[in-house]
Amino acid sequence: MKFGTKAVHAGVEPDPSTGAIMTPIYQTSTYVQESPAKHKGYAYARGANPTRNALQKSIAALENGKFAICFSSGMGATDAVIKLLNPGDEVITTNDLYGGSYRMFKRVFEKYGIKFHFIDLTKTANIQPLVNDKTKLFWLETPTNPLMNIIDIKACVDIAKKKNILVAVDNTFASPYLQNPLDLGADIVMHSVTKYLSGHSDVIMGALVMNDEKLYQELAFIQNSCGAVPGPQDSFLVLRGIKTLHLRMERHCLNGKRIAEFLNAHPKVGKVYWPGFTDHPNHDIAKKQMRDFGGMLSFTLKDDSQEKATKLMESMSLFSLAESLGGVESLINHPASMTHASIPKEERIKNGLLDSLIRLSIGVEDAEDLIEDLTQALAKV
Template sequence: MRLKTRLIHGGIDGDPHTGAVSVPIYQVSTYRQEAIGKHKGFEYSRTGNPTRHALEAYIAEVEGGARGLAFGSGMAALSTVLSMFSKGDHLIVGDDVYGGTYRVITRVFSRLGLDATYVDTTNLSAVEAAVRPETKAIIMETPTNPLLNVSDIAALAEIAKAKGLLLIVDNTFMTPYWQNPLDLGADIVYHSATKYLGGHSDVVAGLVVAKEPKLGEELHFLQNAIGGVLGPQDSWLLLRGMKTLGVRMEEHEANTRTLAKWLAERNDIERVIYPGLENHPGHELMQKQARGFGGMISFDVGSGERADEVLSKVKYFTLAESLGAVESLISVPARMTHASIPAERRAELGITDGLIRISVGIEDVQDLIEDLEQALA
């Protein structure tokens, strides 16, 4: 089954009891049992719900893993994954991860005894050098948020396997339509499903997929024990949204390629960052490990003041924290998504006050170009 077909027919297709084409919303908390311990697969909706189960089976099939799990947000998903580790364990984390990832590791899990070293995951030697006896996992994004750095998933998987580590990959930006980290050797993939997977700015959710059944069982235990599960209504919205993932991602990318080339030709932009541009250092690697380049662009307009001007004048780009929706969104990471990262660290990474990040929607690309033209003028 090819990917576009799998997005329509994968997982649990419809409802066998009624013939409904769409999986029903099972808005229920508990289930009648025939006898103690004798039930029809569901006991209590924190442990399992039929609508959520359909979503979990679906994302596992689409990502090529053994088990999927759905959570109330991307951060709930990541926090549950981090709960696999114990006091004294050490993690290697990409140095250009989402600000919320940095925040939860440094300000929450550090208090519970987890230690982390932040490393440029594009530098394989630096990753190997950061491994300690107590290291348990490598956590990474590719492309990263917001600098769109590209790391070699297969090479990092080889390092992880040789050192006995888990490789955990945030696949939010690329989605399983363009990139499948589990096929490249990763052990766990997770998503802020709020973004491209939902795609319509109407649901907050997180998804995790484990490559192997044993790891999936461990994560399900933690999901049930901690309880940050996704409700049935939001599970249904996500199932519905993902049906159109293929056509949306192709339109996102087509618009993004056009917009990135247009920005790169301007002389009033300091830098344009998009892996689909041939001058991007990760361009060839992306061609090797992914089927596309995604719908995110970052570009530097030179100063925070000019960034504010642009944001105040755009009409079709919505100033918002999120990304991956059908409408185009715009933000300044230094003061929004990555404000929790210390200013000196942002400066080291190159997240300047003038860096603008856009999530290119599926509007007519000429309208988007004209909108940015008048805002930049």
């Protein structure tokens, strides 16, 4: 089944009681049982809900996986993966990482004895010196947030499998439309469903997808025990959003390319971070493991001034200054003070995340209007 067909149909069946073509919102906290001795099916909505189950089947299909588990946020999904580990275990991850993930790893889980190594994963040769008997997880993010670095998923998997190390990939920026890490050998795919999967800036949700049933059972136990579950209304909204995922992603990619090329040619722009450029680091890997290059990009000004970057962001009209990404509307973001504020400044600067860096989430508006908005804002700095 092709992706567009899966987006519309996977996991969704007519309601057996009414024939409704859209999955009903099962707004209930509990389910009536026939007898304590004959319990089967649904019991309590923290454990399972029919609307959520339909969504989980849909997301699993999009990632070519057997199992999916939805959580109340992307961080709830990430939290569940780290809870697979024990004190003394070690994790290798990228030094260009979403600020919320960095904050969780450093400020929540390190105090429980889990060690995290933040390294440049664009060069897989950097991994081997850190691998030891305590290494239990590679946490990858590609493209990375916000510098759009590309990590070779298959190369990391090849290293991990020799040592029985789990590989988890945050696939939020690419979406399953552009990239399927399970097909490259990853064990777990994480999505902030809030972003492209939902696509309309009206839901907070996360998801994990995997093929291994034992791993699925372990993560489902953590979800049920710790309770970070999404509600049926949000599950319904994401099911509706997924039906147009392929159409939205086509437009995000087209608009992203137009705007990346416009910025790259602008005399006031310094560097543009977009994996579609042939001189972008690991562009060849992006070409191999992605189907297109997406609608996310970052850039700096030639005059590397936070004051001018702030002036530009305040001058935008169609681009809204806001956190998050992946919605139909275009957003502009200042990582140093917003999404990555939890990362110490010296760490950010060392990894290339300058105070003047601006991140764009390109929406599905007309590209000419977006370019006009950028043009007038750049004229003011």
